[in-house]
Amino acid sequence: MAKGVHGSRQAAWEFFGAELKRRREEAAFTQVELGARVFVSGGYIGQFEQAIRKPQLDVAQRIDAVLQTAGFFERMWRKLIDDKRYADYFAAVADLEALATKICEFAPTVIPGLLQTAAYAKAVTLAADPFVSDDYVEDMVSARLDRQRILADATRPVYWVILHQNVLSVPVGGPAAMAEQLEHITVLARARKVLVMVVPRVEGACASMAGDLRLMEFDDAPPTAYTETSFWGELLDDPAVVKRAQRAYDLLRGTALSPGVSLARIESAAEDFRRCASTT
Incomplete structure (x- = not known):
């Protein structure tokens, strides 16, 4: 098991x-x-x-x-390290994030794995393949929750997350699961374990909308960038490419709402999902 x-x-x-x-x-x-x-x-x-x-x-x-x-x-x-809970292209990233002193993520479609609840992670796994076994789902959820241990460590990285507003409106796993997910993010934000910002829809097109973007910095190694789409991810360490990715993230930060306004928007979306769940 x-x-x-x-x-x-x-x-x-x-x-x-x-x-x-x-x-x-x-x-x-x-x-x-x-x-x-x-x-x-x-x-x-x-x-x-x-x-x-x-x-x-x-x-x-x-x-x-x-x-x-x-x-x-x-x-x-x-x-x-031969951990089959991670796709081949992501295994190195899972190891690097445990060594990072700073992680900056942009998520245009799905809550980042480091912030996912078990119910949300399960729903995402089943959405990707509804024919997988219960053991497989349990493995995937366990792997995602295991990665989150870094946020509980005294040496946890500085962690920034920029979410597109679309991420807040899709009821992944149903209204109750989505309410729980958004409430979980607010708890982490209020505990100052993550700084979350939201890019509102009114901004229209924005940098890196084609996929997830993650930047990682380290004490003893150069920074890296990681990009991921639905079926593939790529870890980048070429200094020129990483610099372009950092510039894209700076542009995203410039279009995002302030942390306080973003947190209020996340809390409002959680309340809406909680009300919806109570009436169904």
């Missing part, structure tokens, strides 16, 4: 972290000292050891080289 798969995978990452700590201490390195040798911060080493964050492949390889572990951490990484 999906829960068992998820639980065993998390336990394996915890084992990865425990082994990293054990072998680091055997080599008489502090977290800061090991981090300096593998080009990440000491704090990241601590988060790897606690299974809060997952290292990139090149970091796992450098850990092997520094600790002289004969490829142990690379082999374990390759086994664990």
